[in-house]
Amino acid sequence: MTLHSLVIVLLQLVLLLALAPALSGWIKVVKCHAQGRTAPGIMQPYRDIRRLFIKDVVVAENASWLFRFTPYLVFGVTVMIGGIVPLISVDLPLAATADVIALVMLFGIIRFFTALAGMDIGTAFGGMGASREMTISSLAEPAMLMAIFTVSLANSSTSLTQMVSVMTRTEFVIRPSLAFALAAFILIALAETGRVPIDNPATHLELTMIHEAMILEYSGRHLALIEWAGMMKLMLFFALGIATFFPWGIAPAGDNILPMLALGLLIVKLMLGAMIMVLIETGLAKMRIFRIPEYLGSAFLLATLGMIAFFILE
């Protein structure tokens, strides 16, 4: 592990922690503009997190240690993933810790414990959120892995940094398999990060909540950690999409100047990606819960088509 790579990984973690709320703020701003509302400003998520950290924690009488432990675990796993997904450079000492399949499973830990925490208090909302979240995720997981398999077959690796290196080194051609996989990935990423049309992060309406229902009982610093981790998760899904489908600009190993350039490019890519997401969210209405299997089924179909395209055309 060289000093250079250590600096890169620290820089990347700081970037993730610092930029994730800004990304969420940016999404809100663009969304408000798109829907003709007044925007709260890009800094609002920072103010929200700060306020939550200052506030006292109120915990239900019968909450167990699991309920109080989960926010820390969720935050810890998210930061851990942040050290693995390449944001600005592939020179990451921790990149070999987990390949894409392991990354998906690491996101699985977050989901597993959030769902458990939702059931810990023993209210109907928590159970409802946990049940729905686990149902959706179990249908999303095959599609997610199918999309990942397509990309990894195209690059003959499941290691993210290796995928980035292979893609940036080879000449750019439009590959039908990757196009299908990208379409599938976008559909699944919307489901996994709890955005419209699967879940609405802005709602607290009991019949439609999924993610919010699980964390309804949290307050104070616990809620702050979960919210912050949620914002980082969103940014990490963007980063995952960028690294697997649009890696151009991520600096190769052993380069000192390019990471700064890559940082600028990353911000541009994130802003563009967020605008596309806002377009999708504004254009679509939230789906009925029993329509979701069809949605995820089509994502699976797209990923499978990508796989078939890879074997037939490439």
Add this chain to the structure above:
Amino acid sequence: MVSPLDMAGFSVLLLLGLALFSPFMGRLRTLQTNLTFSLSALASLAAILAGAMTVAGGSVATATLSLGLPGLPFHLRLDPLAGFFFVVIGLLGLCVSIYSIGYVKGYSGRRPLTRMVVFYTLFLAGMFLVVLADDAYFFLVAWELMAAASYFLVMYEDEFAAHRRAAFLYLLIAHVGAIAILLAFGVIAGQSGQEGFEGYTFAAMRATHLSPGLATAAFFLAFFGFSAKAGIIPLHVWLPEAHPVAPSNISALMSGVMLKTSIYGIIRFAFDFIKVFPWWWGAIVLVLGLISAVMGVLYALMQHDLKRLLAYHSVENIGIILIGLGLAMIFASFHLPILAALALIACLYHTLNHAMFKGLLFMGAGAVLHATHERNMEEMGGLIHRLPWTAVLFLIGCVSISALPPFNGFVSEWLTFQAFLLSPALPHPLLKLLMPLGAALLALTGALAAACFVKVYGVTFLGQWRGHHKPEHIHEVGWSMRLGMLLAALVCFLLGILPTWVIGWLDTIPEQLCGGRLYESAGSLGWMWLTPIAQERASYSGPVVFLGICAVVLVTWLLLHIRASRVRRAPIWDCGFAKLTPRMQYTATAFSMPIRRVLGFLFAVREHSELVAPINHPAVPTHIQYRLRIRDRFWNWLYTPQSDAAYWIARQVGRLQQGQIRIYLLYSFITLIVLLVFL
């Protein structure tokens, strides 16, 4: 220096000796159980050492006993494959033996313990002998010893009709399987060209060259026979019946290791006896594995009996093991030794992992049963406050079986995924295309298992107590039960953190069976990094994941607790309505409702709800009755027709019995005439 075979022999003899002498201690109940189970733990420890040394050294030791048939004495052989299963059985045997010291106290005074200790030791000895046997006769003797001992253990609480029925079903399917295994041995022995009984030794079977047709017959007979024991769909129906009714320490052993003896048998037949086989054998094994995995987990999701649910998860995990085995067979048939080694290691690793976490979960279920006298999850809740130790250990089991890093279930599933992703190396275009779909099904299985264990843990241990009686009498279980579970949980953790060591240790098995080694590539970066084929291809580091998460959690916690802060406890927010009651929580049935709705076409689901209105007007209902019945479709498709047919044939044959002596004399007369004509 004691050789591994001596140690294995010591272990088996100790167990058989215990079975013989423990009945004489029937009066001294405490001494009987404490001594028997402690010595069983010792025997298991010896078995672990024997197996671990054999696998590590890649040594093969044989012995011939002066017992057995004339012309066919008992042959013993301890090779790395047998050694590995020795370790699997020994590890869980050790945990469960310690656990049993406390667990059987719950039966003390209520029913005879002698039966439990005798059959327990015989059961363990039977399993060890199955993997040690080196001839067909001894193998089947050991196989039947194992089956019979476990039958009596399933029947332990034999005053309930349901228990007797379950045990009978188990015995029936086990014997149908045993017949098929016997026939498979016969097919190979018949071709060995040896005179007398010589052909029935495994050594002769290894040397026998079979024609493709006979090899297929032998393999699929054996596969059918072992499937019946392993509970592969559609031969799984005995599992969800027998596991719930058996005492929990027995369920742990049956599900954790007894099912694995059939995996041993399949590997022995395919890779050791037959060796050369076409790819479609592997494809069939793979497809059956996928079906078992997906259907097993879906049926598990629909259960609310804790032990029944775990039994269906055994079907799922045996499916995952078979997926690895099927892949190994496909790769081996195309002469890709390294890839076959990867898939075979994934299969063996999952075998070991499943033994540990399923043993842990069944022990945990036993602890819950011991404390609450309840198997129905809908009557539980909030046990995390009452059983703090069991709750933590059970959670480790849940995380392991849900394939979440850094625990052990993840490592073996991840290796299976890697094996799937190497399918482009196959020279068969259709296989290349279809294999990733199998990987997607495996992903579905993993995700559904996670959903199922959120349900299990959330409904059983979290929330509020749902039962009718007060939960105050529920207390944490004794130290020996906790210690048994703690050991299993520790092994789960270590197997997840140190995969490179385990693979380095296992490496002699694929080397002997399919001629490929994995460790050179898998451990090329040192013990911290697991890189199955090459570093560029895929890598995983359990220690870094674990330490990284721990470090961030610790730093965050410290940063947030520098300033003294208060946590205020308050009643649950009830939205301003009337007080929330425990009956308003999500139940297990409610939790799995969305999945039942989405994938319900795979089950026979019958739902019925009814408004009960006292003055016969739907506007003023007093309560709603909801009935839900979910049946295993295979029961209707496969078993009911068979039992009907058997009954019908029996009735027809029964007509011969007229009960009149004249008719029977007529039968004898006709038989004599027929014999005279033909002879």
